[in-house]
Amino acid sequence: MTKKEFFFNLKDELEVEANLDEHTMIKELDEWDSMTAMVLVGYVADNFNVTISAKDLDGITDIASLIKKIGEEKFD
Helix, strand or coil: CCHHHHHHHHHHHHCCCCCCCCCCEHHHCCCCCHHHHHHHHHHHHHHHCCCCCHHHHHHCCEHHHHHHHHCHHHCC
16 A cells, blocks of 8 residues: 555545545544444454554544554555
8 A cells, every 4th residue: 555545545534524645633623532443453454463552542642643653564
């Protein structure tokens, strides 16, 4: 998956209206809440086989840090 595809798919999965990029502060999105966090965890697990813990979520600030957690090597 390319990063561009990731941004598009993540936007759709999280049902957010804003366009996403690496600088998007994920927890500042209007739609961010505990349910959105759970959807994010499921999306990452299903698409990248990476488990994100509650501690990991605390450390994720922007989408760049999410990509780093997933692993840069998993993107085309």
